[in-house]
Amino acid sequence: MDAEDQPWHPEPEPLGSISGGTRTVELGTVAYARSGDKGGNCNVGLWAINARSWPWLRQAMSTQELMRMAPELKELDVVRHEFPNLHAVHFVLRGLLGKGGSSNLRVDHIGKAIGEYLRAKHVQVPVDLLIE
Template identity: 65%
Template sequence: MKHPLSLYLQSIPGFFHDGGASMGGSPRPRIDYWPTLLPMTALTHRAVRADGRTIDVPPPPKSETTAQPVHPEPAETTAAHRVRRAPLGAIAHARSGDKGGNANVGVWVPDERAWPWLRATLSTTELRRLLPEAKDLDIVRHEFPHLRAVHFVLRGLLGTGGSSNLRIDQVGKAIGEYLRAKQLPIPEELLETPDH
């Protein structure tokens, strides 16, 4: 017998229903996500040890915000290889989800030969074309060359949060599969299984 939540992260690309949540057929409270900052003096920091003893942790003498890394957008290139239209998922994996009102999606390729193509192809402009619902959003793009991955933060895609929007994918879990289902011109040699 399958586990009752075995289909929890599986669905039609672009559609996700939180199988653990109640069905939306009747009225229910909606919770709105509202991030804020509190002064450090308003909170008590302490660690609780396994034996129940507590250790007070004083606030640091100073703190600072570090800047996000910036990766330049790839330059537009013309295809020098024979290409075939195929779903991005034929050569790439993805994972997506929610971070408050933002959604994020990471796309990576297991084949190191595909990394230069993925990096050059999956620009912010191309993501806006592939995901029209994100065309007017602020999008942050990062590259992880050692993981052969490109990561995007889609600011505001989920409104004020997963529990308060009416999208068919309230928490952004299906964005990765939705993106993988999109057809792109992919070099034919990347679509062929390499001999091992």
């Protein structure tokens, strides 16, 4: 079976905690995002603004943290993937859009805004990542 034929498997959740001084900032201060939809599912990719921020983003963006940031996701099946070469964490939010965009009454009925919604959420970021 070729690598591209392999089914996707979620990555293990990161362990540990943030050490050192932190400051509360919007996630968008240290990460970009892109999101979309496929039927009733939504996906969102978050990637570090720079390579220095990747270890923090990988550690900080667990499924549990995603659900803290967006409590409306708690009832969903969330699958987490990492893309280390892209410095990115990717989530599939299964069922967020119900039967799909055309049948959904949520504000973001086609999943395009979930990335910016998450970038506006506040997170604890190590101070050394905020210094240019």
